[in-house]
Amino acid sequence: MKKTLPKYYPLIPVFAAYLIMFLIGFFVPGMWQMVALLAFYCALGQSWNIFMGMTGYVDFGYVTFIALGTYGMSLGITYCSQYEWLGIGIIVIGFILAMFLASLSALLEAFIALRLRGAYFAIACIGINEGLRYFIEGAKIWGGSEGLIYFGALVQALGRDTVNQLTSFWADFSVFIIAALAAFLNMHYMRSKIGYALTAVREDEDAAKVMGINANKYKTIAFLTSGWLGAGVGAMAWGLKLGYVYPGDVFVIHYTVECIVVVLLGGAGTLLGPVVGGLIYGLSKYWLAVIMPGFQLLIFAPIIIIIIVAAPEGVVGLLKRRLKGTRLEMFIE
Amino acid sequence: MALLKLENITKRFGGLVAVDKVSLEINEGELIGIVGPNGSGKTTLFNVISGVYTPEEGKVIFDGKDITRLPAYKRAPLGLGRTFQIPRPFSSASVRENVAIGAMFGTLADKVTVDDSLEIADRYIDLVGLEAHRDKASGDLTPVEKKLMEIARALAMRPKLLLMDEAMAGMNPKDIDDMVKFIKRIKEEEKIAIISMVEHIMRAVVGLAERVMVMNQGAKLVDAKTEEALADPRVIEVYLGQPTEQSKWRSEVWKEGKGEDE
Ligand SMILES: Nc1ncnc2c1ncn2[C@@H]1O[C@H](COP(=O)(O)OP(=O)(O)O)[C@@H](O)[C@H]1O
Ligand SMILES: [Mg+2]
Numbered sequence: 001m002k003k004t005l006p007k008y009y010p011l012i013p014v015f016a017a018y019l020i021m022f023l024i025g026f027f028v029p030g031m032w033q034m035v036a037l038l039a040f041y042c043a044l045g046q047s048w049n050i051f052m053g054m055t056g057y058v059d060f061g062y063v064t065f066i067a068l069g070t071y072g073m074s075l076g077i078t079y080c081s082q083y084e085w086l087g088i089g090i091i092v093i094g095f096i097l098a099m100f101l102a103s104l105s106a107l108l109e110a111f112i113a114l115r116l117r118g119a120y121f122a123i124a125c126i127g128i129n130e131g132l133r134y135f136i137e138g139a140k141i142w143g144g145s146e147g148l149i150y151f152g153a154l155v156q157a158l159g160r161d162t163v164n165q166l167t168s169f170w171a172d173f174s175v176f177i178i179a180a181l182a183a184f185l186n187m188h189y190m191r192s193k194i195g196y197a198l199t200a201v202r203e204d205e206d207a208a209k210v211m212g213i214n215a216n217k218y219k220t221i222a223f224l225t226s227g228w229l230g231a232g233v234g235a236m237a238w239g240l241k242l243g244y245v246y247p248g249d250v251f252v253i254h255y256t257v258e259c260i261v262v263v264l265l266g267g268a269g270t271l272l273g274p275v276v277g278g279l280i281y282g283l284s285k286y287w288l289a290v291i292m293p294g295f296q297l298l299i300f301a302p303i304i305i306i307i308i309v310a311a312p313e314g315v316v317g318l319l320k321r322r323l324k325g326t327r328l329e330m331f332i333e
Numbered sequence: 334m335a336l337l338k339l340e341n342i343t344k345r346f347g348g349l350v351a352v353d354k355v356s357l358e359i360n361e362g363e364l365i366g367i368v369g370p371n372g373s374g375k376t377t378l379f380n381v382i383s384g385v386y387t388p389e390e391g392k393v394i395f396d397g398k399d400i401t402r403l404p405a406y407k408r409a410p411l412g413l414g415r416t417f418q419i420p421r422p423f424s425s426a427s428v429r430e431n432v433a434i435g436a437m438f439g440t441l442a443d444k445v446t447v448d449d450s451l452e453i454a455d456r457y458i459d460l461v462g463l464e465a466h467r468d469k470a471s472g473d474l475t476p477v478e479k480k481l482m483e484i485a486r487a488l489a490m491r492p493k494l495l496l497m498d499e500a501m502a503g504m505n506p507k508d509i510d511d512m513v514k515f516i517k518r519i520k521e522e523e524k525i526a527i528i529s530m531v532e533h534i535m536r537a538v539v540g541l542a543e544r545v546m547v548m549n550q551g552a553k554l555v556d557a558k559t560e561e562a563l564a565d566p567r568v569i570e571v572y573l574g575q576p577t578e579q580s581k582w583r584s585e586v587w588k589e590g591k592g593e594d595e
Contacts (some may be wrong), residue, residue: 192447196426196434203423210383212409212438212490 007191010271014183017275018042036172038282041238043179044255045262047229050186053269054195054201054222057113060256061125062230064132065102065137067240067250069231071142072098073239078150081157090157091166095235102231103224105132110220126253133251143245151161151243161303165249171241179275185225186271187333194218229325261304271333276315334397336361336526337382339495342375342391345380347508351377352388353417353551359528363494364520366538366559367530369548369573375530376418378548379496383410383415409440414492420479420498424472428463429454431471432485439490450489457485460519489522495519497529530580535563547571 018039025035046064051103073074076094080086086093105128114123138147139201189195197218200208205215239245258281266277311318316332323329335358343353359365367375382388382393394400400408414435423431432454432513436445438506445453458467461481466474471482479510480500487495500516501509520527538545539559546556549571562568569594 044412044572108504193437196437196447199426199430200423203425204421206385206405207417207421207423209405210385210409210415211434212406212442213434214406250497 005260008187009330011183011186011187013331014272014275015180017272018176018180018183022173025172026138032168032172033288034282036237037286038279039107039172039175039179040233041258041262041282042275042278043175043182043233044230045266045278045298046179046182046285047226048235048256049263049269049274050182050189050222050229050265051226053186054189054198054202055113055219057219058122058260059109059125059226060122060253060260061109061127061129062226062259063250063255064105064125064129065227065230066234067132068101068105068248069098069234070239070245070250072096072231073235074103074148074150074245075142077154079114079237081150084157086135086157088158088162089323090154091240095232097234098231098239099228102227106223106227107220109227110223111214113223114216122244129251129253133247136247140228144292145247147244147249149244154243167241167243171236174236174325175233178229178236182229183271183275185229189225189333190221190271194221198222213243227311263314265304265314266307267316267318269316269321270316270320272319273314273316280315335359335394336363336396337376337528338392338394339382340392340394342378342381342387342388342393344374345550350496350551352381353549354391355548355553357546357553357556359494359526362520362526363523363544364517364527364529364542366542367528368532368535368538368545369554371532372550373548375499375532377551379415379498379528379530382496383413406438406528409439409490409492412440412491412493413496414439414487414490414494415496416480416483416487416498416500418502420476420477420483422471422474422482424470425466426471427469428458428471428474428482428485428513430481432457432489435482435486435489440494443489452476453489454485457489458482460488461485461515477508477527484519488519491523492525494526494528497527499532500529501531506536507535507570510540516541539563563570 021035021038023317025032044066048059051057051059073091073094076097077090080090080093084145095208106130110124113121136142143146150239158166197213200211200213202219208215215309234250238250262281263274264277265280266275267273284300285296288300292299313321320332323332337357337359339355339357342352342355343350355378360398365376377386381388382402386401387402387534392399395408395411398411400411401495405523423434426434429451433447433450436450436453437447438508439517458464463478463481463485466478471479474482484497484500497593501512504512514525516529519525529541542559544557545559545562547554547565547568549563554567554571555565557565
């Protein structure tokens with residue numbers, strides 16, 4: 001009669017998927033790059049989904065977090081690599097800077113979200129993204145439009161072998177970790193007071209306030225978490241792995257659109273959705289690029305539109321409905 | 334000391350004075366009724382007490398504390414719970430989750446975990462008799478069930494004062510009698526003060542509260558013992574319109590049937 005939800009079961013399929021991906025990449029020769037790309041999409045989808053799934057805000061400017069994360073890492077390495085004694089610590093500094101910049105931007109977006117809703121919020125976030133890009137280029141800070149190129153400095157500070165290991169393994173590995181962390185936090189929030197509070201706020205914000213819920217506080221928590229995770233992906237998968245950053249490369253709305261597509265394919269607001277979506281999206285993009293280089297978008301766009309129209313709840317949404325009432329139900333969220 | 338003290342509350346919407354210099358005191362554990370025709374400012378007064386609106390003039394003192402300008406979300410933990418005239422369930426969440434949300438962020442906010450709150454929720458779901466619907470999405474409940482769920486949700490907040498906005502609207506006479514009994518019972522069992530507001534179901538008011546405040550056009554008309562208040566010529570006139578329409582008034586005021594939802 002009284003049932004308490006099994007707490008973290010829905011994480012099992014998510015973690016299993018990440019583990020299998022990792023093992024394939026690690027042990028099957030030549031697979032690592034593809035698996036890393038898939039993890040990248042899964043991690044971004046999962047991070048963006050926390051924002052959207054929990055608050056209901058569709059953040060079209062999400063790439064700002066990824067870009068600022070990249071810049072945080074770039075700045076850390078660029079300006080600290082001269083201090084030899086810091087050693088690998090420059091990566092830590094870069095990561096902390098990434099989190100710091102993401103926090104500022106998350107707080108700014110939260111500030112806007114508390115005032116604007118729906119499309120206005122989306123447009124404001126795109127505005128922040130474009131504004132930041134042109135500010136960096138125009139004011140010539142952080143290398144301006146020339147960007148920062150620090151691969152050489154990194155090699156000089158840490159040595160070629162270490163850097164090779166960092167860029168070819170650890171950068172990608174940390175994306176896996178961030179993806180898993182994002183799933184865990186999402187699940188943990190859903191099962192804690194934060195999740196209940198945000199459900200109430202999403203359904204009826206004024207009633208939620210009268211029930212004692214500090215709506216702004218909980219929204220801000222979700223924004224910050226989502227922003228930190230996105231910045232973490234940027235710092236590692238772009239900042240550390242590539243060794244350079246141009247504003248025109250990173251503040252690109254296209255990447256937000258990819259996040260949204262990943263989440264919609266898999267199932268918005270679900271836990272497993274971003275994993276499934278990331279796999280479908282990443283694999284088909286990879287595959288189409290191999291068999292029809294140059295034409296992938298032409299074929300891809302209509303396929304995505306068809307899938308999203310045919311299954312608006314996404315693959316996991318469909319699955320959830322299928323499994324309702326069965327024993328597998330508690331594993332899918 | 335009064336639990337809630339309203340001093341000369343005035344709330345305007347543009348040129349319209351929705352609440353006009355209303356003062357009211359209610360003690361701990363007291364049950365009072367507020368009646369008044371549609372548009373007389375009852376819901377607005379509730380909104381001022383619970384923090385949805387800030388009044389242009391006057392003070393709201395709760396438990397010795399001036400909360401006139403306190404944000405709504407800081408009032409619930411002090412012990413203010415309420416239901417809404419038009420039920421506002423968190424529709425996608427189950428009944429159990431809705432009621433648990435009350436427990437989580439009410440006066441026990443700092444003391445209870447999610448699991449504790451779910452347990453508390455079960456208790457109040459049983460109390461209002463919704464145990465068959467525990468895991469149903471609250472949006473799928475009937476209007477009357479939604480009202481009951483809101484009461485459970487507000488009680489799970491463990492308030493000192495419960496504001497009930499039209500708890501009996503849309504109910505048939507038997508349900509109204511049950512609800513009256515139920516409200517009196519929770520007042521005793523939970524040891525809380527209750528302000529129950531009713532538009533024109535006099536049957537409910539008479540049985541419910543010993544004391545009633547009658548409002549008209551935003552102002553307090555009478556605040557007295559229930560029988561006295563309802564016999565007051567000014568109150569009769571409000572419900573009656575013109576004294577010559579005595580018969581019409583009777584059928585209106587003593588109507589046992591439905592209240593109106595806005
Ligand atoms: N948000 C609002 N904006 C403008 N007018 C309002 C608002 N809320 C209530 N009113 C007006 O205030 C008056 C009192 O309404 P209300 O408090 O709902 O009365 P009651 O609950 O007694 O029926 C009505 O004339 C109503 O139209
Ligand atoms: Mg009303």
